[in-house]
Amino acid sequence: MxxxxxxxxxxxxxxxxxxxxxxxxxxxxxxxxxxxxxxxxxxxxxxxxxxxxxxxxxxxxxxxxxxxxxxxxxxxxxxxxxxxxxxxxxxxxxxxxxxxxxxxxxxxxxxxxxxxxxxxxxxxxxxxxxxxxxxxxxxxxxxxxxxxxxxxxxxxxxxxxxxxxxxxxxxxxxxxxxxxxxxxxxxxxxxxxxxxxxxxxxxxxxxxxxxxxxxxxDNINVSSGANEQSLVVCENQGGVSRTLTVTPDFSIFSTHAYQWQQSTDQQNWTDIPGETGDTLSTPAVTSTTYFRVKTSEDPINVNNDLCNVVSDVFDIIVLPVPNAPTSAGDVIICEGELGTLTATTQNSYSINWYDAPTGGNLILAENQNLEIGIAGTYYAESNSNEIECASITRTAVTLTVNPLPLIPDDVSTFICEDSFITLDAAVDKVTYQWSTGATTKLIDITEPGEYSVTVTNTNGCSESRNFFVEQIDLPRIDRIESDGPSIIVSTINEGNFEYSLDGISFQSNPIFEAVKGGFYTIYVQDNTNCGVVTEDFYHLVIPKFFTPNGDAVNDVFEPDGLEIFNSVTISIFDRYGKLIKFGNTNSASWDGTFQGERLPEDDYWYLIEADSVQFKGHFSLKR
CATH class of the missing domain: 2.60.120.260 (Galactose-binding domain-like)
Incomplete structure (x- = not known):
């Protein structure tokens, strides 16, 4: 080892x-x-x-x-x-x-x-x-x-x-x-x-x-004289050609041998006979063609795919002139709406919209949908997203805008308490849809609130009208009282009320002045004629003071209005509760004396019993 x-x-x-x-x-x-x-x-x-x-x-x-x-x-x-x-x-x-x-x-x-x-x-x-x-x-x-x-x-x-x-x-x-x-x-x-x-x-x-x-x-770049790395043209431009140049980076090879190739699908490549230099003048290209160059360091290896490398590909893409777009159909909308006009075209192309069949103004670019609310005919054109390569003709698409029904303005009205009113859509030859569910021109309502009606004309266009209904309540009398010769009427609720003592002549003031004592029916109504309420009232005019000084003016304390009663008694007391006067229907006045003696200035109290009604209060004696 x-x-x-x-x-x-x-x-x-x-x-x-x-x-x-x-x-x-x-x-x-x-x-x-x-x-x-x-x-x-x-x-x-x-x-x-x-x-x-x-x-x-x-x-x-x-x-x-x-x-x-x-x-x-x-x-x-x-x-x-x-x-x-x-x-x-x-x-x-x-x-x-x-x-x-x-x-x-x-x-x-x-x-x-x-x-x-x-x-x-x-x-x-x-x-x-x-x-x-x-x-x-x-x-x-x-x-x-x-x-x-x-x-x-x-x-x-x-x-x-x-x-x-x-x-x-x-x-x-x-x-x-x-x-x-x-x-x-x-x-x-x-x-x-x-x-x-x-x-x-x-x-x-x-x-x-x-x-x-x-x-x-090497990394091998192929470009044109204009330093293009690729080219996209429209077929209606006719044949195009370029002079392509090889630029290696010398990262691997010290020398270079070339063989130019072309292809229509980037899968199958064919050698271009005789093109072995570092430049290539392409023929006039009328359909998409791709160019590249095989490269080796030794000329013997340039055509051996086990030994060579290939350059970047220079694309000359020839776009066919697109067909005119296909319309999805004319569009009808109602006034106030937006309509969407739609046209489609081939993949890789987009739609431009114009206001004229030729020339004209560009309205919207690169969108198959045109959203617009103005009636008219618009024109869709197919075009490339890369270069100007437009369809020969444009496709017309029409937008029709139908009018809305003419309706009156919204209404603010009122309804009387415990009554009804009739609401009128006020438009003929349409269909009706009320917020209550009713489908007639007129409806009766008994409750206040907001109501609406949608009317639809024969073009299918709709418009709505609103009714704001407020309830007018009947007056509710709280109390009626006498204040000297005046009658004062008070109500529980508020409103534009009118008041009357005879049901004929009405006034807005709830105070009736200088009214002779007696039996009265008080009338109260709203000025919208929503109804009248009444209440009976015994008006007894009791002086607030009297001056028994012998000048024949206000010398006697004598309530006015007792004559309407069948039976009357009157009792007068001093501040200590001493009864100093008692009288009846035939003797209902007082001259300010007690047992023939003139009483001093002071406040005195009275109790009047007239039939089943009692009146209590006080008054002043002045000298």
């Missing part, structure tokens, strides 16, 4: 390749199509074993122990992660599952043939650490793989690089690693080797999938 390692060290040193212990990396330029692929197949049965000489590890169809491998669609061994293979679209896809040996060393090699001499390649593979986080009591050995590319004699190491430590993270995400190398003159095959840099034990368990070889070359 020592002698073999010593010999390899000597070989590496003699070949001047000790600097090849480098990190992995991807092609810095353009890659060609894969020229070699190993995806390890698919199926539910483990295997088959790799060809003899590919690995020194033992093949197993069971659980792989240290130094074992399997080819399987499952990784459900030990406490390993359960993963799917990397190959996109695989059903039960398999991968190369390795339980590393206790001793670091090579575990995979195979020869890759059919390469081109003096050509740079990218080798890549997808790897994943199968150990979950925290395995091996946190001491899991990380995966660390070295990729090597040897010449076909297995004596000259062309390139190598290490993945570095790939710890167990518990993630089922595959990661890709790559190595770039270059074949030598006359060399058409290489040997790929994978080595395990870590000793086995608890950890260092991995899966490998999708081993690829691709040619690697």
């Amino acid at each position: 020592y002698s073999r390692c010593f010999l390899l060290t000597i070989l590496l040193t003699c070949c001047g390749i000790t600097s090849l212990h480098a990190q992995l990396g991807f092609c810095g330029g353009n890659s060609g199509d894969p020229i070699f692929t190993e995806d390890f197949g698919s199926g539910t049965t483990d295997g088959p074993a790799l060809p003899a000489g590919t690995t020194t590890y033992r093949f197993t169809t069971g659980t792989p122990n240290d130094g074992d491998y399997t080819i399987s669609s499952t990784s459900n061994y030990f406490d390993w992660l359960s993963i799917q293979d990397h190959t996109p679209g695989d059903s039960n896809g398999k991968s190369f599952i390795v339980n590393a040996s206790f001793t670091a060393g090579e575990f995979y090699q195979r020869e890759v043939t059919g390469l081109c001499e003096n050509t740079t390649y990218e080798f890549s593979s997808w790897l994943i650490n199968l150990q979950p986080t925290g395995s091996c009591e946190g001491n899991s050995i990380p995966v660390n793989v070295r990729f090597q590319i040897w010449d076909e004699t297995d004596t000259n190491l062309l390139a190598q690089g290490d993945t570095g430590s790939i710890p167990g993270t518990g993630s089922t995400q595959w990661n890709q690693y790559a190595l770039v190398f270059k074949t030598e003159p006359g060399q058409t095959s290489v040997i790929l080797k994978m080595r395990n840099n870590s000793n086995g034990g608890c950890g260092n368990d991995l899966a490998i999938d999708d081993i690829l070889f691709k040619s690697c070359g």
Whole structure:
């Protein structure tokens, strides 16, 4: 074992390749199509074993122990992660599952043939650490793989690089690693080797999938003289042509050989005879055509797809003139609404709206729906979103705006308490829908509130009218009282009330002045003629004072109005409650004396009993 390692060290040193212990990396330029692929197949049965000489590890169809491998669609061994293979679209896809040996060393090699001499390649593979986080009591050995590319004699190491430590993270995400190398003159095959840099034990368990070889070359840009990277034109512009120029970045190649190609679908490419320079004058293009250039470092390899790379593609997209849009139909709306006019066109085209069949003003761009409320005919045009490539004609779509029913203004009105009123929609030759559910022109209501009616004309257009109905309450008399010769009427509720003593002549003032004593009927009504309430009242005019001084003016205290009663008694008391006067219907006045003596100025109290009614109060005697 020592002698073999010593010999390899000597070989590496003699070949001047000790600097090849480098990190992995991807092609810095353009890659060609894969020229070699190993995806390890698919199926539910483990295997088959790799060809003899590919690995020194033992093949197993069971659980792989240290130094074992399997080819399987499952990784459900030990406490390993359960993963799917990397190959996109695989059903039960398999991968190369390795339980590393206790001793670091090579575990995979195979020869890759059919390469081109003096050509740079990218080798890549997808790897994943199968150990979950925290395995091996946190001491899991990380995966660390070295990729090597040897010449076909297995004596000259062309390139190598290490993945570095790939710890167990518990993630089922595959990661890709790559190595770039270059074949030598006359060399058409290489040997790929994978080595395990870590000793086995608890950890260092991995899966490998999708081993690829691709040619690697410069990033190659193709542009026109106007620095265009692509071109979009309308077919009515006629044939267009461009002079295309190749610009490599010299990241890989030091020299360049070219072959121009063209395609109509970017799948099938054909060489353009004689076009091997770094420029191409395209023919007049009348339908979509794609151009690219194959490139190699050596002219002998330019037409070998195992050796060349391809440039970016220069697109000349020729858009066909679209057909006129298809209308979804004319639209009818009612005044005050917005109508939506709709037109459709082919995919990748949009709709522009105009106010004229040709020319005119652009109303709305890039929208198949035009929302508008103004009657008229509008015109839809198909056009490209990229360039001006419009339909030859426009499609007319008409918006008709029907008038609303003419209705009177909203109404504020009133309803008398315990009565009804009739609401009138006041529009003929329409249908009616009241907020009460009624469908007639007229409705009777008995309650205050807000009411509405929606009227709809023969065009199906509707308008609403509102009625605000307030209730007028009847007056409610609280009390009626005499204040000297005046009668005062008070109500419980408020309103525009009018008052009367005869039911004919009404006044707004609730006080009747200078009214002769007697029996009266008091009338109270609202001035809206919602009804009248009445109440009978005995009006007794009792002086507030009298002046018995012999001047024949107000010399006697004598209530007015007692004559309407059948039986009357009157008692007068001083402030101490002493009865100083008692009289009846025939003697209901007092002259201010007691037993012939003039009484002093003071307040005196009276009690009048008239039939079944009592009147109490006080008055003043003044001298």
